Amino acid sequence: MRGVRPSVLILLTGLSACGDVPRPFDHTGDAYGQGWSRQLTRLATADAVTVEPPSDWPDAGAEAAALVQALHAQETPARIGTSGHGYRLTAVPQGDGLRWSLTEPGGAVISTFLQRRSVPAEAVAAALVPALDADRDRPLELRMKVGAAPAPVQAPAEVRPVRVTVAAPQSQQAEILRNAMESALKQTRVEVTREAGTPAVEVRGTLSLGALQQSGGAEALVPVAVVWTVVDAAGQDVGTARQENPVPKRLIETSFPMLAVAIAQAGAGGLGDVLDRIPGIARRAGVEGR
Incomplete structure (x- = not known):
């Protein structure tokens, strides 16, 4: 694990004096100091679950709304x-009920549950959330969805810093x-x-904010996305981390x-893997590797 510079420790310590520090892009611990062990602490993909109202089903919208509320109660x-x-x-x-399928961001089904008419939405959420959390706990390098280099990177003529x-x-x-990532x-x-x-070598970040998400009495959420693209000194895309x-x-x-x-503390881990593909990155002496 990489060390934290004193300046960053001072910043975090100062913030902690005013209460627990939110860590929404840290994939462990309590994100907002409210006893939520998992909510909003995911890293690489949009971890909100999109519930699609089932077609050809009475009160499909109500079924979906109830499941959304049940997932919120499960800190999801x-x-x-x-x-x-x-x-x-x-x-x-399926029969007198609904067969729910939970699909991960890559498109693979990771869990299913048969909800009979007498089974409440809370039972569906309780059955599916463990599989959801298990998938979310994949290693940081996988969660960052680091893109593969399009071609072998040639060693530069000289050592380059990062901008x-x-x-x-x-x-x-x-x-x-920018300051935080630097x-x-x-x-x-x-x-x-x-x-x-x-x-x-350039690290080019693009921050985008999605439409406000408001559901019932839950706190309003804004989808935040950051795409980091690494471009070598010759202008070639080396890879991305999202x-x-x-x-x-x-x-x-x-x-x-x-x-x-x-964002920067979590993202630097994924970017480190991309930067390692480039020979000649300028690094300060004192620590081996990154």
């Missing part, structure tokens, strides 16, 4: 829809996330530059620096 963000990223729950009639750029809905958000990369001993004229997560709206509006630190 969910919404009703017919399209979307992340996990999906679909159902087909971080970020595009975001607001320029202030872009600058905050700090996270420096913790791995990667040399970072902001000199525009310096030949460098992070997606629905987070409370209040974090974006009032605590974006905290959110940026969480």
Whole structure:
């Protein structure tokens, strides 16, 4: 595990003095200090479950709504829809009930459950959430969905530092996330530059915010997605790492620096795997490897 620089520790300690620090892009622990052991702590894909109302079924919308509420009670963000990223729950009639199928982001069915008419939605959620959590607990490198290099990367003529750029809905958000990622990369001993004229390997981040998700009395969530693309000094795409997560709206509006630190600290792990494909990345002496 990579070390944390004193400057970052000071930041986190200062925030902790005001209460527990939200860690929405950390895949372990309590995300928001409210006793939620799993909610919103996932890393690489949009972990909200999209529940599709079953076709050819009486009160299909009500069935889907009840299941969404049951998933919320199980600390799992969910919404009703017919399209979307992340996990999906679909159902087909079977006998006097519904056969629910839970599909992971890659399209594979990871669990099914037969809901008889007398079985409440809470039982469906209780049966499916363990499989959901087990799939979400895959190693960080897999959860980051790190893209494969399109071609073997040739060794550069000289050692290159890394330059971080970020595009975001607001320029202030872009600058905050850029600073956070630069700090996270420096913790791995990667040399970072902001000199525009310096030949460098570029880490290009794009932050996007989805439409507000509101369901019943649950806290409003905003889907946050960050795509990091690594481009070598010759302009060749080396690979990508993607992070997606629905987070409370209040974090974006009032605590974006905290959110940026969480994103950068988690994202640097996936980016490290991409940067390792490039010979000649400038690194500070003192620690072997990243």
